[in-house]
Amino acid sequence: MELWMRWFFLFLLFHFSSSHSLCHTYDAFLLHHFKNSFTIITDYSCYYPKTATWKNETDCCSWVGVTCHPISGHVIGLDLSCSGLSGQIYPNSTLFLLSHLQSLNLAFNIFYPSHFSFLFGRFASLTYLNLSCSSFQGQIPSQLSHLTKLVSLDLSLNPDLKWKEGPWKSLLHNATDLKELVLDDTDMSSISINILNLSSSLVTLSLQGTQLRENLTYGIFCLPNLQHLDLSYNLFLQTHLPKVGCSTTSLNILDLSYSNFQGSIPPSFSYFSHLTFLDLSSNSLVDSIPPSFSNLSHLTSLFLSHNSLVDSIPSSLLTLPRLSFLYIDGNNLSGEIPNVFPQANKFKQLDFSSNNLGGELPSTLSNLQHLTLLDLSRNKFSGQIPDVFVGLTKLSALDISQNNFEGKIPSSLFDLTQLSELIFSFNKLQGPLPKNITGFSSLIILSLDNNLLNGTIPSWCLSLPSLVNLNLSTNKFTGLLSSESSYSLESYNKLQGNISETIFSPVNLTYIDLSSNNLSGYVHFPLFCKLQNLEFLNLSNQFFLNFESNVNCTFSSLENLDLSSTSLTEFPKLSGKVPILILLFLSNNKIKGKIPKWLPKIRSLSMLDLSHNQLEQSLDQFSWNQQLSYLDFSFNKITGGISSSICNASSIEYLNLSHNKLTGIIPQCLANSSFLSVLDLQHNKLHGTLPSGFSKNCLLKILNLNDNQLKGSLPESMSNCITLVGLDFANNQLEGAFPNWLQGLSHLRLLVLRSNKFHGPIENLKTKHGFANLVILDISSNNFSGPIPEVYIRMFEAMKNVVQDEYEEYIKSYSGYDSLTITTKSIVVTMQKIRTDFVTIDLSENRFEGEVPNVIGELHALRALNLSHNTLSGPIPQSLGNLTNLESLDLSSNMLTGMIPTELTNLNFLEVLNISNNHIVGEIPQGKQFNTFSNDSYKGNSELCGFPLTKKCNKDIEEHSPPSVPFKREHGYGYGFGWKAVAIGYGCGMVFGMGMGCCVLLIGKPQWLVRMVA
Structure with missing residues (x-):
């Protein structure tokens, strides 16, 4: 009987379905109206034309993306993801009238600027809702908690969606069947996770980048059904990873990367016995990799990159039975790689880069027959590279750059056919490359630069069928550029001759760098037309190249063109030929006249360097491209004023107009810019006062106005520029008291006020900041008076910490101080780069009085100290003998008294000493550096005696002098x-x-x- 009833029901269902249209007429009308409320963007990155199938007089249940109920014909499922829909979803949208929906997917469309409507709460039958990456904004409405049947909710990738505590708690309380909750990149900064209310049915919880800031407790790891947990890219306030509070968990995927965790990895992480994927990278974890990781027998992928883990790699980690992806790069691990690969041959990817690992590579690497990626770069490995590559037939990427490997490259490496990336840069590899090879058929990137390779470059380097990027620069290759050997990237070698046409044979090349060689002859631009994939071309630093100015083809893919230092006398005619050019460098040539009109019309142009030429036009004749972010016109003959039209380049970050003939005032709009990071106007003839109002959004890092004719005082609004690193106002006519408010600029490292009209005492203000990061202070040649401010000197923290031989990154990356002039070692020098270990104080040629503060002796990083030409009195402090890095000490032309402290003989690096024209008495100390100084160091001190002076100490004045x-x-x-x-x-x-x-x-x-x- 029961079987008969089933067959009868199926018969009725079939009869009903075949005699009636499944699509409900009203729902078809609603769908049509919903579709017509949007425009379709076909060039959207995620586009599948689903609504193109929605035709009138067809069954809506047959439309792509539409699912109907088999009996009622009502639409119960709507999937319009990646449909290129663009427009707003208003509260009166017909979407909200589809009351029978059980599944709704609108992901990857552009509904900007649509607010998340409370009407989504009407879909009482909804079990699946996906609105990810669809430009929704505003607060999540409390009505979302009405969706009590939800099993899956995905609102990810909507950064303008904000959660509040009420709707969050209501959702967790009502949606008890929720198994999948994905809220990545929504704003949850004002709510707590509230672990106790999370559904016990959850299988997947992803809260990546949600701005969570609360303490993370162990309970979240112990949800009974949770298998996938992603809390990465948050800023948890706690300092340590939570201990796992349950002996067993269901987790098999756990991602806690980029979340500010510190301390060590808890041993209780061994309880994650079902884990297959663990990512703890980019935190601040310390100590060693815990031995308990050996219990994670199901682990296939482990990411511990970019922490501060120490000690050696535990051999038990490499012998985990299923581990095949291991990333421990960016730590402080040391020692040799455990030689356990005969038992650990299952690895597919190994990244040990950026550690302190050393020694020689184990020959047992040849056992890793499944390996596809091996990265050992930025370590301390040495010795020869073992010839282990015969068995690594699946290897596709190998990087051993920045080590100390030496000797020849193993011959077996050149037989690999799957290799796509080979990077051996910055080692000590020697010998010639082989003349013939059988592998490298899939090679895309070959970087052998910065080694000691020699001989001629073999012809196979440019006959590789897939080669895109070849870097052989900074080696000892020799020979002519001929048809037998052609090259794509060979700067800083000793190549010579004409550029051969054979360089254009590999038409897939995207990157060519022939800079810094001795090439000569003409560059025939039409030959480059063969390289239609070319994105980067660098021919700079070739002092004998001449260019044909006419270009007869379009470089449709070219983004970067560097023709610096190539003896150009005119602009190459590129009008309309480089439609997507981003970077153009023509510096250090002999180009005269004006900038061609076609140049500003390249709308894609972001970086333009025309420095060190002979351009003579006015800035008013230049059309400012709105996309420009980097502009360098320095060292030309540009005249006229700087009009406010310069701010039409609204995205400008780096602006260098130094060493020209500019006049007039500095436009206020430059101070209002919210993008400008470097402004260099030094060595012009600008006058007037500084802009009065610096924006509260000011992002200036470097401001250099040295050697102009500026007047007035420094505007206090400059304190809004809290990112300022360097200020140089030297050689102007600025006046006023010392700007004590600059102490609020906590990043300030360089302050130069030399040769102005500043005056008055520098107050000893009580401060918590006090220029803690300052490394260069030059306020010489002003009218400052009173005592030297001890309070500030005590707060010069950066001057107390010695930094060894490193270049300052902000000066290196932003050349805002290409010609910083400073007095050191009694001479005026121009510094091309400022090193962090160059620490100097220059208070000379003022009216400072009183004694030299003892606290200066605490500034152990000082390289130069100049207190000359003041009215300082009292003795030379013995504490100056603690400045063991000091190279120059100038105390001349003061009123100092007493004897020279013998402690100064401890200054082993002192090259220049000047204490002339004081009232110093007694014997000059002897030994070490003091034996190298001349009479000039001591002149004007009539009561000094001893070497190198001719006056001897304790010698009778006359033969018959009294006792x-x-x-x-x-x-x-x-x-x-x-x-x-x-x-x-x-x-x-x-x-x-x-x-x-x-x-x-x-x-x-x-x-x-x-x-x-x-």
Whole structure:
């Protein structure tokens, strides 16, 4: 009977379905109206034309993306993901009238600027909702919690969606069947996860990049059904990873990367016995990799990159039975790689780069027959590369760059046919490359630069069928560019001759760099037309190349063109030929006249360098491209003023107009820019005052206005530029008191106010900041007075910490101080790059008074100290002997007294010493650097004696001089019984003279007597 009823029901269903249209007429109308409320963007990155099948007079249940109920014909499923829909979803949208929906997917469309409507809560039957990456914004409405049947919710990749505590708690309370919850890149900064209310049915929970800031507790790991947990890219406030509070978990995927965790990895992580994927990368984890990881027997992928893990790689980690992807790069691991690969041959990808691993590579690497990626770069490996590549037939990427490998490249490497990336840069590899090879048929990138390779470059380098990027620069290759050997990237070698046409044989090349060789002849631009995939072309630093200016083809893919230092006398005619050019460097040539009109019309142009030429036009004749972010016109002959039209380049970040002939004032709009990072206007003839109002959104890092004619005071609004690193206002006519408010700029490392009209005392203000990062302070040649401010000196923290031989990154990347002038070692020098270990203080040529503060002796990183030409008094502090890195010390032309402290002989690096024109007395200390200084270091101190002066110490003045009389020192100011009293005795008689001497001994030096004999 039961079987008969089933067959009868199926018969009725078939009869009903075949005699009626499945699509409900009303729902078809709603769908049509919904479709017509949008425009379709066919060039959207995610586009599948689903609505193109939605035709009138066809069954809507047959439309792509539409699912109907088999009996009622109502639409119960709608999937319009990746449909190129563009427009707003308004509250009156017919979408919200599809009341029978059980599944709705609108992901990857552009519904901007649509707010997340409360009407989504009407879909009471909804079990699946996906609105990811669809430009929704606003707060999540509380009505979302009405969807009590939800099994899957995905609102990810909508960064303008914001959660509040109420709707979050209501959703968790009502949606008890929820198994999948994906909220990546929504704003959850104002709510808590509230672990106790998370559904026990959850299988997947992904909250990547949701701005969670609360403490993470262990309970989230112990949800009974949770298998996939992603909490990466958050900023949890806690300092340590939570301990796992349950002995067993269901997790098999766990991602906690980029989440600010510190401390060590808890041993309890061994409880994750079902894990197949674990990512703890880019935190601040320390200590060693815990031995308990050996319990993670199901682990296939482990990411521990970019932490501070130490010790060696545990051999148990490499012998985990299923582990095939291991990334431990960017740590401080040391020691040799465990030689356990005979038992661990299942690896597919190994990344050990950026550690301190050393020693020689184990020969057992040849056992890794499944390996596709091996990255050992940026370590301390040495010795020869073992010839282990015969068995690594699946290897596709090999990077051993930035190590100390030496010797020849193993021959077996050149037989690999699957290899696509080979990077051996920055080692000590030697010998020639082989003349013939059988592999490398899939090679895309070959980088052998910065080694000691020699001989001629074999012809196979440009006959590889898939080659895109070849870098052989900075080796010892020699020979001519001929038809037998052609090249794609060979800067800093010793190549010579003409550029051969055979270089254009590999038509798939995207990157060509022939810079810094001795090439000569003509560059025939039409030959480059063969390379239609060319994206990067660098022919710079070739002093004998000439270019044909006419270009007869379009470089449709070219983005970067560098023709610097190539003796160009005119602009190459590229009008309309480089439609997507981003970077154009024509610096250090001999180009005269004006910038061609076609240049600003390249709308894609972002970086333009025309520095070190002979351009003569006015800036007003230049059309400013809105896309420009980097512009360098320095060292030309550009005239006229800087009009506010310059701010039409609204995206400008780097602007260098230095070393020209500009006049007029600095436009206020430059101070209002919210993008400008480097502004260099030094060595012009600008006048007037500085812009008065710097924007609260100011992002300036470097401001260089040296050597102009600017007047007035520094505007206090400059304190809005909290990212400022370098300020140079030298050689102007600025005035006012010392800008104490600059101490609020916590990143400031360079402050130069030299040769202006600043005046008055520098107040000893109580401060918590006090220029803590300052490494260069030059306020010389002003009218500052009063004592040297000890409070500030105590706060110069960066001057206390010695940094060894590193180039300062901000100066290196933004050449805002290409011609920074500073006085050091008694000479005026121009510094091309400023190193972090170059720490200097110059307070010379002011009116500072009082004693030299002892606290200066705490600035252990000081390289140069100049306090000359002031009215400083008192003794030279013994604490200066603690400045063991000091190279230059100038205390000349003051009123210093006392003796030279013997502690100064500890200054082993001191090259220049000048204490001339003071009141220093006594014997000059001997030994070490003091034996190298000349008389000029001490001139103008009449009571100094000893080498290198001709005046000897403790020598009788005359053969018949009276017996010596005991003397006393008076607070370091000189001798109580000196040569002047003896001179009086010889002039007026022995008796009178000795009487006067006794008077001096008894009562000191009377002022009337001093004046009489002075």
